[in-house]
Amino acid sequence: MSVASSWLGSTSWTFSFILDKVRRVTIVVFAVHYRTHTCGDLNKDAIGQHVTLAGWVNRRRDHGGLVFLDIRDRYGVTQIICDPERSAEAHRIASEVRSEYVVQISGTVVPRLAGTENPKLSTGAIEVAAEHIEILNPSRTTPFPISDTIQVDESLRLKYRYLDLRRPSMLENMVLRHRVVKAMRDYFDERGFLEIETPILMKSTPEGARDYLVPSRLYAGEFYALPQSPQQLKQLLMVAGLDRYFQIARCFRDEDQRSDRQPEFTQLDVEMAFVAEEDVMLLIEELLIFLIEKTTQKHIKQIPFPRLRFSDVMGRYGTDHPDLRFDLPLVEISDLARAGTFGVFQGALAANGIVKGIRVPGAGGYSRKEIEELTEFARMLGAKGLVSLAISAVGELKSPLIKFMSHDEVQAIIDHMQGEAGDLLLFVADSAKVCNDVLFRLRGKLAERLKLIDPNEMALCWVVDFPLLHFDEEGQRYEAEHNPFSGMDEAHIGRLDTDPLHIRARQYDIICNGYEIGGGSVRINVAEIQQKVFSLMKLDDEQIKEQFGHMLEAFEYGAPPHGGIALGVDRLVMLLANEDSIREVIAFPKTQSATDLMMGAPSPVEEKQLQELHLSIRPEEKK
């Protein structure tokens, strides 16, 4: 610092940068050591000023006599011109620097020569004529180029994440994420919500995902658990009368990873007292519209968000988290498929299965090879095959069905599917689960193939009317569809004793572009009902008391009606950023095998640490 200030002087300086599309933030710095402006700061207004910049060498263009340096920081890129006639010393150092060196440059802002302006840069009208260059820190050649133009192996990116984050697209994602979270905080603050932190060291519970455990030093053989979500605590905050709570909460689940699942992830957690479904849904709907409009150029397909019943979306899309950017509905034709003598259909129906199809508009001319490809895809997902029915442009039919069904019977199926000339109809005959599963994936694949997806569209919907419980054959017990605290339709409470599978939960999931980005419910606030739900989940009284006694007890001290929701922040930002993986919007993500390639976690610890924690490692499991 002393080096810099010795030739800079130090009164007060300001620099400003663009925070988002409308706001420009100006920072006043009173003791400048390193820079007077950022690399995105300077324009024609600054011509003639003596400035100092600091940043990374983005690129060096050495013309021998004249050297250009592009200096990059978070805010932009500024071209430095190093002319030996202005400073032989600066020119000499400029020819020594390499990519990613950290340098400090002082000089005079000058207009670029007519015709050499660069419209691609916000600073492209000017350049800084270098008078002094200081190498603050050199850099080895980076293991991959700091550029968005090529795709680098992900393990390399993760090992050198601090370099990966220098790439403009990653920087953009981090900025976007900040803006989304900031907007969330503003939104809830304006509506009277309190942001309250809940513990990270919590208690393990038998329900739900596998816990990450933290051994206790003070209590041999006992463990804390990292929270899977602050679910119970936020409900207890409602019992406490805090009324409106939110938190940007880190959550942990020790389960296998996916492109949209990390071992630790962030939820926007919300809970409100004295609310029904509508209150929560309207609040969140307004929030999402606000976020999308504030942080992206994307348009929302339908406002208000459509509300779909669980049973309907399962039937129409084969999943409870449909991508509504395109239609391509699944259509059941079991009744029509009963006609004729087609073995594939008859066999599936005889085995209590169903026959379901999808209409692929304009695909009637697909070659045998193309259809075979789709069939192979369906087989991979568990179908025995695909039955195709192609309708040519002039209405001729091509299908194995023709041999086994009358013309009218085939036509009835086509009509039911709303098939037209030039279409391809594809059918799966199997159990309802396989049909839905296969056609759900096929639907997504076809939408891609037919280019039905507008990347600028956000198709949001609510899914409601979930069953409260489903029966787990393996464990021979009921399990909560959402979580064990979800409330239920008042008229169905009696069914807890008689017909648990037909209780409608007061649950709502929010879906965006085929991703479940959140879910919540109006909760149970009556100890007796909560106790019954636990019993159906095959917890005995002792377990209930040990694991959830605090909840039941709390409900006996005036628990208000309450409800809430949790949104997956990583997934939401991923969608806003047009990324395919949440790793792209997490600064330091873990790999699919839950390791941190940069830090090398997890890692063995000293024997002494294990002893303090009263732990020993089973020898056969040591690596």
Place this chain on the structure above:
RNA sequence: GGAGCCGUGGUGUAGUGGUCUAACAUGUCUGCCUGUCACGCAGAAGAUCGCGGGUUCGAAUCCCGUCGGUUCCGCCA
């Protein structure tokens, strides 16, 4: 736990049984170059083809195993 895909100079790719003594681009290094902005030109260095085993007269290439990354199934209240 299971299945698929990927792994070749620093990086991204090509090469799918035989002059492969491994090619191309980019990066790196050296030299030249005063208006470039993916600067240009000339030259050089740089790879036992993730690792181990097998098949073969011969393996980057085929097979098995293993490691790493990734996608999906199971799992994720």
